[in-house]
Amino acid sequence: MTTTDRDAIAILGGTGDQGLGLALRFAKAGRRVVIGSRKADRAVAAAEEVRQAVPDAEVSGHENSEAAVQAPIVILSVPFEHTAGTVKSIKEVLAEDQILVSMAVPLATAVGDGAARTVGIWQGSAAELVQSLVPAGVHVISAFQNVSAHRLRDLGEPVECDVVVSGKKAPRARIMELCQLIPGLRGVDGGPLANARIVEEMTALLIGMNMRYKLPEGLGIRFTGLPE
Ligand SMILES: NC(=O)c1ccc[n+]([C@@H]2O[C@H](COP(=O)([O-])OP(=O)(O)OC[C@H]3O[C@@H](n4cnc5c(N)ncnc54)[C@H](OP(=O)(O)O)[C@@H]3O)[C@@H](O)[C@H]2O)c1
Numbered sequence: 001m002t003t004t005d006r007d008a009i010a011i012l013g014g015t016g017d018q019g020l021g022l023a024l025r026f027a028k029a030g031r032r033v034v035i036g037s038r039k040a041d042r043a044v045a046a047a048e049e050v051r052q053a054v055p056d057a058e059v060s061g062h063e064n065s066e067a068a069v070q071a072p073i074v075i076l077s078v079p080f081e082h083t084a085g086t087v088k089s090i091k092e093v094l095a096e097d098q099i100l101v102s103m104a105v106p107l108a109t110a111v112g113d114g115a116a117r118t119v120g121i122w123q124g125s126a127a128e129l130v131q132s133l134v135p136a137g138v139h140v141i142s143a144f145q146n147v148s149a150h151r152l153r154d155l156g157e158p159v160e161c162d163v164v165v166s167g168k169k170a171p172r173a174r175i176m177e178l179c180q181l182i183p184g185l186r187g188v189d190g191g192p193l194a195n196a197r198i199v200e201e202m203t204a205l206l207i208g209m210n211m212r213y214k215l216p217e218g219l220g221i222r223f224t225g226l227p228e
Contacts, residue, residue, distance in 0.1 A: 005032070008071035009178070012036035012064045012078065012086060015046040018103065019077030021152025022144070023050050027057035028155060029181035034060055036067030043067065053155060065090050073178070075101040075144075080126055081110040087133045096137035099171045102127035102196070103144040105203040116208030118201055127166070127196035141167035141175045142196035145203045147185065148218025158184025161220030164199045166190035188223055 009026050011019045014035035027033045027050050035050070037043035043061030050059045061067075068074050068090045078086045083104045094100065104126040108117045123129045127142035134140060143165045151159045163179045165172050165187050176187030190199060206219050213219070 005070060006072060008032040008034055008073075010034040010036055010067045010071035010074045012067060012074060012076050012090065013082075014061075014067075014075075014077055015042045016077060017149035018144070018147075018152065019075070020046055020049065021149045022075060022077065023047075023059065024053055024155055025152055025159075025182045026178075027054045027059050030058075031181065032058040032071075034062065034067045034070045036062060036064040038064060040066070065093050069093050069095075072097070073099045073101065073174070076104065076130065078104070079110070080104040080106045083126060084129060084133060087130055091134055091138075094134055094138045096135075097139070099139050099141055099174060100130060100134060101141050101143055101175060102130045103142070103147075104130075105145050105200045107204060107207075116204050116211065118204045124194055125196035125200050127193055127200070131193060139168050139171040140193060141165060141171050142190070142193060142199060143175050143179070143187070145196075145199050146206060146221050148220065150217045151220070152182075154217075159220065160184040160222075162186050162188050162223050164188055164190035164195070164202075166195040166199065167193045184220075188226065 013019045014023045015037045023033045035043045035046045040063045047059045047061035106118045109115050131140040147161050165176045179185045179187030
């Protein structure tokens with residue numbers, strides 16, 4: 001990584017719903033975005049899609065491992081059931097002090113069950129599973145699980161959601177700052193990584209509520225009473 005890359009954000013699986021939404025928003029905020037995919041040509045096409053929506057975007061597309069080396073912050077945006085495999089495929093290229101953001105939710109769809117419930121993870125949460133797989137010195141942070149992809153991709157509107165950010169203190173603060181780049185998002189201090197267990201479960205609750213209230217664009221969450 002060069003010093004000019006210090007502000008870059010890599011998004012692995014940035015070709016999908018949530019990753020592309022984050023790519024659009026971070027590009028719009030003026031950050032360099034590096035989209036990763038298992039296939040470089042898909043990542044290049046996703047980067048072009050971002051450029052169409054945000055003409056001055058600084059964005060490029062690469063195979064996942066090539067994307068992961070280009071940014072100090074790497075966001076994992078693949079379905080839960082492919083998270084461990086994706087981490088294993090890139091872990092050799094991760095460097096000390098790099099931040100790996102986990103937003104996977106262990107929805108029961110991974111085992112053929114419904115989307116409004118989760119499955120148990122031996123390590124406690126998807127984020128802790130990711131932490132168990134990365135080399136020492138790589139900081140895993142849990143964030144963005146409760147943010148709707150639909151709302152991220154609607155660049156004309158603010159997202160209106162709190163993002164509970166969990167993990168070690170210094171990298172946690174950096175990801176909380178990152179949330180402020182997206183209009184309507186607010187990063188809130190979610191303490192240690194083990195709290196990802198609670199945050200990931202909340203997404204299943206939100207998905208069920210989206211169904212009951214017939215809100216395909218997705219609910220957001222807000223905490224009240226926090227200091228400004
Ligand atoms: N969608 C939401 O509203 C939402 C909200 C909150 C959190 N999340 C979380 O965000 C993450 C991404 O969700 P999503 O809805 O964006 O998922 P998605 O669109 O279904 O998939 C994202 C990307 O994952 C990659 N992928 C698919 N199969 C794979 C495999 N077998 N191995 C490795 N990579 C594979 C694909 O990228 P390539 O084919 O280009 O490699 C795909 O574009 C999930 O962990 C989800 O829990 C989603």
